[in-house]
Amino acid sequence: MLKTDQDALVQATLAGDPQAFQTLIEPHAPGVYGLALQITRNPVEAEEVLQDAMLTAYSRLSTFRGASSFKTWLYRVATNAALMRLRKAKRAPESLPEDWEKPADPRPWTGDPEAWFAREEFRQILNQALDSLPEIYRTTFWLRDVEGLSNQEVAEIMGLTLPAVKSRILRARLHLRDQLAPYFEERLRDAS
Amino acid sequence: MHHDPGHDCSHLKEALADYLDGDLDTELCRELHAHLKDCHPCRVVVDSTRQTIRFFSQERPVQLPPEVQRRLQETLKTRILPPEEP
Numbered sequence: 001m002l003k004t005d006q007d008a009l010v011q012a013t014l015a016g017d018p019q020a021f022q023t024l025i026e027p028h029a030p031g032v033y034g035l036a037l038q039i040t041r042n043p044v045e046a047e048e049v050l051q052d053a054m055l056t057a058y059s060r061l062s063t064f065r066g067a068s069s070f071k072t073w074l075y076r077v078a079t080n081a082a083l084m085r086l087r088k089a090k091r092a093p094e095s096l097p098e099d100w101e102k103p104a105d106p107r108p109w110t111g112d113p114e115a116w117f118a119r120e121e122f123r124q125i126l127n128q129a130l131d132s133l134p135e136i137y138r139t140t141f142w143l144r145d146v147e148g149l150s151n152q153e154v155a156e157i158m159g160l161t162l163p164a165v166k167s168r169i170l171r172a173r174l175h176l177r178d179q180l181a182p183y184f185e186e187r188l189r190d191a192s
Numbered sequence: 193m194h195h196d197p198g199h200d201c202s203h204l205k206e207a208l209a210d211y212l213d214g215d216l217d218t219e220l221c222r223e224l225h226a227h228l229k230d231c232h233p234c235r236v237v238v239d240s241t242r243q244t245i246r247f248f249s250q251e252r253p254v255q256l257p258p259e260v261q262r263r264l265q266e267t268l269k270t271r272i273l274p275p276e277e278p
Contacts, residue, residue, distance in 0.1 A: 029256050033260065034253070047260050050264060051264060054264065054268065055268075102234070103237070105233065106240065107236065108240070109236075109243055117247075126247060145245050145249050146248050148249065166209045166213075167209070169209065170212075173245060174241060176248070180244055181240060184243075
């Protein structure tokens with residue numbers, strides 16, 4: 001969606017055209033749902049977050065100043081809605097150990113990565129690895145490496161400084177690497 | 193694991209975030225490349241971390257399940273849209 005189209009839809013919504021709001025949010029709904037799934041890891045809660053986020057976005061649209069993209073603003077609204085839900089459920093924030101230790105003798109990953117993409121098992125392995133990440137790292141990683149947002153956009157959405165975002169993303173990437181390594185190193189052993 | 197007198201493996205962690213994002217200063221990037229050339233464990237970690245990012249970045253985008261889409265539209269219709277003309 002072009003920024004001019006987006007701006008026009010925002011203005012039309014504020015002028016009282018709810019249909020414009022539907023058009024405005026439609027391309028972002030799958031992304032918001034995906035983000036909510038990453039935070040809650042629960043499809044029912046993710047749907048409730050999606051609805052909460054869209055209703056909040058509608059009622060607070062006048063606070064959108066256009067300094068960031070509408071997508072970034074909407075994702076921030078959704079993140080807040082999801083985190084509020086976690087807090088209500090009194091789910092304590094988890095963390096990763098302070099320091100990441102480089103494996104003493106890491107083995108190269110071999111096999112044909114392309115062939116893995118087609119396998120259902122591969123998707124389960126990725127999901128299990130994501131599950132093992134504490135929420136604060138998982139969400140940051142998802143926004144950056146799956147959604148493809150910039151570090152700056154992730155910082156705006158998460159309400160973090162740029163160095164904090166970079167630190168979280170690196171920790172997440174290294175943790176996921178460590179989780180996936182046995183599968184790919186196993187392939188090496190299988191092949192040998 | 194000190195393969196280069198000027199650069200031990202601890203530099204990797206400090207520089208890795210910017211290196212993976214292609215944001216590392218040119219001089220530091222050159223130094224890290226020199227270290228990676230000689231340090232097999234660090235090279236494996238960098239390569240496998242890149243592969244990890246690639247795996248996730250190529251994941252299929254999340255699709256909105258049709259029933260979730262339908263319920264969202266219903267919610268918006270009842271909560272924000274004006275009633276239809278009779």
